[in-house]
Amino acid sequence: MSVRLRRDRIVVILLKKIYVYNFADLKLLQQIDTFTNPKGLCEVSHLSGSMVLVCPGLQKGQIRVEHYASKQTKFIMAHDSRIVCLALTHDGRLLATASSKGTLIRIFNTLDGSLLQEVRRGADRADIYSLAFSTTAERLAVSSDRGTVHVFNLKVDSGPLQTTSDQNIGSPPVVSHLSFIKGVLPRYFSSEWSMARIHLNEGLQYVVGFGHQKNTVVILGMDGSFYLCQFDPVAGGEMTIMESHNFLKSDETFS
Template sequence: MATLSDFPTPNPNPSPSFRPPTDQSDNGPESLPHMDPPPSSDPNPIPTPNSTPHFNTPSDAIAPAAPPPSLLHLSFNQDHGCFAVGIDHGFRIYNCDPFREIFRRDFNRGGGIGVVEMLFRCNILALVGGGPDPQYPPNKVMIWDDHQSRCIGELSFRSEVRSVRLRRDRIVVVLEQKIFVYNFADLKLLHQIETIANPKGLCAVSQGAGSLVLVCPGLQKGQVRVEHYASKRTKFIMAHDSRIACFALSQDGQLLATTSTKGTLVRIYNTVDGSLLQEVELFVRRGADRAEIYSLAFSSNAQWLAVSSDKGTVHVFSLKINGGSPGIVRSHNAAEPVTSPHSSLSFIKGVLPKYFSSEWSVAQFRLVEGSQYIVAFGHQKNTVVILGIDGSFYRCQYDPVNGGEMTQLEYHNFLKPDAAF
């Protein structure tokens, strides 16, 4: 069930907290979704929330004596310039560069938020309740308008919501074994997709100006499904023998990075024809070690791929894909740094095992092993941003020519109540 509250249309301009930096041109107010109110005869308008406290400024933050909040959700926005945190009594939004808290919303009684999905930097958010005392039912997606400081719509389901993905024209809701695609303007259901069991809520959508490309698990182990909505084509890719653990989509939706529960290889596919473009090795000793991959991220130009895992290391790989000839893996030449000890063997890759034709990482950053981190590329050249479920924030720089260990540029803990912003 989908409903829109009978309120005025949300502010067409982003709130000051969400206004994009002057060097970003794709987040202008003309691109915000328009939420039309329903007909006056709508029998189920969403009621006004009982508690509507205003966002607190950082100076009104939790007193230093209070214990740190329990983190329920952590994610970047679509351009990786901000990240959202769901906690046991509200949610917070942070800017990445420079690092600072933009705002927070704390609920008076309980109020756990298990999913916070931003829409770039505009005033619209998607919220799902979570934790032992959820603010909203875990089977509902609440469309929040920060300008009005209230929910303006909701989507209700028969089972818990695992994740939400937003575009300026679509809302994608992921359940355990089904995905729903809605039109953002009127919350009209456009498409339903059945998937294999998907407890992590794996789903990725393109964020470029073109038509929607959506990637989700297929109906078989190791399979991914690619929906090209412009051409109305569905492509199934048998990416791995084991279950899919993680995947990422490039901004334009043309490249897909996948990894399985084995955690030894990352594969790059062309989403149009499903061809394997490149394979990267996560560990030197093939088969001797496995990792749980927490996140994959393409750089904005799809030249680099970042990977975080439970091994306490974030890797950055160079993608050797010729953009002008999809499906062609470009080998190293004499003018390029040799980032893989096996690249010189590419001329006999058909004879050697796949291990000898895969790539190793260019740069690495060491973290606490066993802790969970997600990673994205920063807006500054050759930088990555790393977020940990322990509240850690790292911004690091890598050397694209010489590789090696990354340089740590800054560190913060965004969950510490006495943190200064």
């Protein structure tokens, strides 16, 4: 279904099993049984040193976390519905998950499995195509079949992993202005919303990541489209398209 690579490991993902190999001699190091995994969901940390691997667990909505340094396995019940998208920070400390409902994205501490934050993409069901952490794990980008890319502020910083009660960071999450009635009405009204967004072509699959330039995201579409967008980290709102190309139409640049 898919493959993940590190300098020292090759991870091969099948429908219900994952194989971890040593890169140097292709020796099989581990076999992992998973819930049916047609999307080939699996992510590995990329910093040198010990690897962290996340993949579906043995039941719907469950995540398995493998910490190879401590040789510990942790299971997280992330969602009630089937997991459709995963993202892991480079150091493997933070995990983002989305389910088939596509309304909520949850961020977990992989060390203890605790839920650190929950952000809302929208109220209606959507297919989440891509999740990406910024390099410093200050923000999370999300793309869906609605044709919209959202950028969320996160509560955890790039230092030692802490809960929000232990720290104070600059960019607060965006909370619904109706949050004052959260004790009366559903959690929807106290949800944390994206601070910046851009709407492209609905139904088209986009992969998103953060750019090397400050406060930018890179968006790649399955139709060959490329967008470099900039967001205002304070005011948020609609992102600005700085560059756009189509790599399947080499003679065409579109705005």
